[in-house]
Amino acid sequence: MKYFLTLVIMLLVLASPVMAQTEQPSQTAQPAATTPTFESDVIKGEKGDIKLTFIGHASLIIEHSGKVIHIDPWSKLADYSQLPKADLLMLTHEHQDHLDAVAIDLLKKPDTSVVYTEFISQQRDDGKVFKNGDSGEIDGVLIEAVPAYNIVHKRENGELYHPKGRGNGYIFTIDGRRIYVAGDTENVPELKELKNIDVAFLPMNLPYTMTPEMVADLAIAIKPKVLYPYHFSETDTSIIVNLLKDHKDIEVRIRKLK
Numbered sequence: 001m002k003y004f005l006t007l008v009i010m011l012l013v014l015a016s017p018v019m020a021q022t023e024q025p026s027q028t029a030q031p032a033a034t035t036p037t038f039e040s041d042v043i044k045g046e047k048g049d050i051k052l053t054f055i056g057h058a059s060l061i062i063e064h065s066g067k068v069i070h071i072d073p074w075s076k077l078a079d080y081s082q083l084p085k086a087d088l089l090m091l092t093h094e095h096q097d098h099l100d101a102v103a104i105d106l107l108k109k110p111d112t113s114v115v116y117t118e119f120i121s122q123q124r125d126d127g128k129v130f131k132n133g134d135s136g137e138i139d140g141v142l143i144e145a146v147p148a149y150n151i152v153h154k155r156e157n158g159e160l161y162h163p164k165g166r167g168n169g170y171i172f173t174i175d176g177r178r179i180y181v182a183g184d185t186e187n188v189p190e191l192k193e194l195k196n197i198d199v200a201f202l203p204m205n206l207p208y209t210m211t212p213e214m215v216a217d218l219a220i221a222i223k224p225k226v227l228y229p230y231h232f233s234e235t236d237t238s239i240i241v242n243l244l245k246d247h248k249d250i251e252v253r254i255r256k257l258k
């Protein structure tokens, strides 16, 4: 017992400087609220920078002039309570990886503008409906809703994953740049007519959206200056890079958009 007590006392004496050190409050330690970091790119606008942040899958943030646009936020990918709140919140369609009430609730503030499809308006009443072909300006950003649908890829029961007329892609004109976020679509004829696209986000996963060959076909028709394949799940991104390697006018950027 005596030896045991001596041992305990010795250990306490030895440990005390270490404990004192580790318990010392440090001014340079982690900030109280840790903001998660995600990969971003900056696009030069006519007057300022446009920042694109890649949350993952189909979830993106576009920031310009202090305004924050969230597109298809999905709480499975990020702690949205730690991300900047939305001035504009854009939803492409009603599937759970694009329409997530948890993320929406965390991002909304009293003056957030929400834009969604007519189909989504059957379950929500907090936004403006844009149908395919509609356009409008919100907070100085011109928004055009374009079609997003399948013609090839179907469920076993024959129903298309994304029937025509239900989903939207969006073209944002911000500070003289046109940024196209396609939603879940295939390389359908209307989309091949899109003009003057600076940046395009095109989906590339099976069975729901496009093969790399379909993405290449659409990209060659649209000729965006920068192409981000997104919503690509397990698809091998080297295939699209290879398919477009001779199209020097299209810069393919692979980011964490699985």
Ligand SMILES: [Zn+2]
Residues within 6 Å of the ligand: 058, 095, 097, 098, 184, 208, 231
């Ligand atoms: Zn999807």
